[in-house]
Amino acid sequence: MIGRARPAPELPAWPQYSDEERGGLIRALEQGQWWRMGGSEVDAFEREFAAYHGAGYALAVTNGTHALELALQVLGVGPGSEVIVPAFTFISSSQAAQRLGAVAVPVDIDPGTYCIGVTAAAAAVTPRTRAIMPVHMAGQVCDMDALAKLSADAGVPLIQDAAHAHGAQWQGKKLGELGSVAAFSFQNGKLMTAGEGGAVTFPDAELYELGFLRHSCGRPRTDRRYLHQTSGSNFRLNEFSAAVLRAQLGRLAGQIDTREERWPVLAGALADIPGVVPQGRDDRCDRNPHYMAMFRLPGFSEERRNAFVDALVDRGLPAFAAFRAIYRSNGFWETGAPDETVDEIAKRCPNTEAISADGVWLHHRTLLGTEEQMHQVAAIVAETLAEL
Template sequence: MPTSNPVRVKPWPSWPLHDTAEAEALRQVVESGEWNGVDASAVLAFERAYAGFLDAEHVITCTNGTVSLEIAMTAMGIGSGDEVIVPPYTFLATASAVLKVNALPVFADIDPGTYNLDPDAVVAAIGPRTSAVIAVHFAGQPADLDRLRDICARQGLALIEDSAHAHGAAWNGQLVGTFGQFGSWSFQGSKNLTGGEGGALSTDDALLAATARELRNCGRRPGFDWYDHFSLGGNWRLTAFQAAVLSAGLARLPEQLARREACAEVLDRELAALPGIAPLARDARTTVHAHHLYAFRYRPEESGGPPLEEFCTALQRLGVPATPGYPRPLPRQPLFAERNFDVKATAWRPEHQPTRYDELNLPVCERACAETVWLPHNLLLADPEEMWDVVNAVALAGNAEASA
């Protein structure tokens, strides 16, 4: 059967999902006249609802997930002269946010099974200027929060959870975003909980929460005049329209989490039986995997199949929207490799070996970039039995003769 004949003809579930709940929520905001402001009813309602969902004391909304990371670090006094450990297999924002506060990102390699930060690599990367660790919950699976939290506590480092992929994910029964000093969230259009754009921080620390609220609102403090500004913040406020859409989506999230888990269970079991295919490992302490992505390793040297790019193109022709993952480790991007940032503000020096980005040895991340395939999370909102379309397409696309 040639790969030009689709295995999957029926459309996959679309994203973002919406119904009359969003329309009604937006109508109420329009008619209320409260379209903006940190005290808008829709904004406060979502912050309370999401804090309740996470079992966190505080949720502070903002414009996007990148800004939430910047606010978190600024609130903790991280800046010039500091280093922050980050993974190399992540979106740009995890590390660029560090540069935005004039600190330096230090890249530690990832675990070969989960693609999350390798705690041993984190320990090796700690230096005298290290102030924090940003742990990304890649694809929706929690990082090793037991070890990372212990390492940070023993070394006196802040732990920030980049939870942009992980809405509803849980580690030993506790939702992510509640283990570190801050949890950082993105509500960008592709995310499992979306307002089109938007972001948030979660924390149990009342002082950090107050500082974050001040920073996202132009340095203003409650009880003072509109033109009183106490810190160098910004206009990073979520709109009431976004908050209303997020509240409607939050109501659906638990059912969607369960459906994604059921579909991923089929894929984990069936894809593992195919030659050259290896699903990412699932840590036994991951009690809920959010599955922002379904990622698996493709090794044509084991199956005789085509190269990665051709394999993904074949899957697309077969009706499965597969793409290669990150094309290179983040420090190989010109921004870092060529040091296209303010080296003076970040206090970078040539002798700072952890930040000689062009010399870093990141073998696990290098291999992940060379062999990983991503499937989008909306695919996992189909019925579990429909995952056989994925399995059959992967088997066909990885067959050298069928792909010729």
């Protein structure tokens, strides 16, 4: 075990809460109706979340995976369809499509931003492609200009996987202003959280209304005769979670401001360490909420990277190994996998292969620390590398 040459800084805890969350929970409790069809917290949160993201409409749901699944279903994804997804992402991006009976088609990523490669996505479009799912990795918004052109040229809609990107902006536009559906997560580690939860933002009323039906078992709001108009499931968020999320949304902007100030400090200090390459940034993403502080250790094997992450954790840093390539998990192959082998997909995804082996990330609470703590974190990274 590597010695504790330098103690880890006492970084801010996560989740964060205050009397705002407590008050919201009491408010939800005392209204006497604890589900969305009788209460007011979910409705209020949806309005506030949509406004914050510049979207026409928002629909709160049970979790981020369900948000993706619902968004895909609303756009007509189902058996016989294909959905293009980045090979480097959390596996919910692909499983949401696969659970609808569609085939998930992994494509490679940009080696600097870790976001979906537009050229790779374009090459994967077929007559069966029903959606393209860019993932805003760690808060870095994908190249939405090029993706919008690809979407228009191919006649295939985009679904933004924005699980990491609450409050992000692309050339001054919020994610809800980019003209496509976006799905968000409120899982415990996310930028705002109620333990679990999710949301889908929609650009127009028609898609929103279809989403509402399908997230409520196909049942209209005013139905009293069990006349279910579509298929669907129960993805309704409860009133208590919505009350907590309203408070979380209220402090999101300030937290993003802090992380935007701290990331250049940490990234600069990490870049000064030989062999460490921080995640790049496309400057057109002019507001990055920094869900993760990501960096690479080019040339590391997966085993050596894992040992490095374990050593950082042992020293008290909230460190994690980067996502495994989705096609290298057994769950990817259970249903809805493309007619390719692992080796065939890996051959066309060299950037994914590399970062899956040598990528590291620190939880975003790291970036809520002080400027001095950013230098302390980088020093621990340097010492750990030197001793590994």
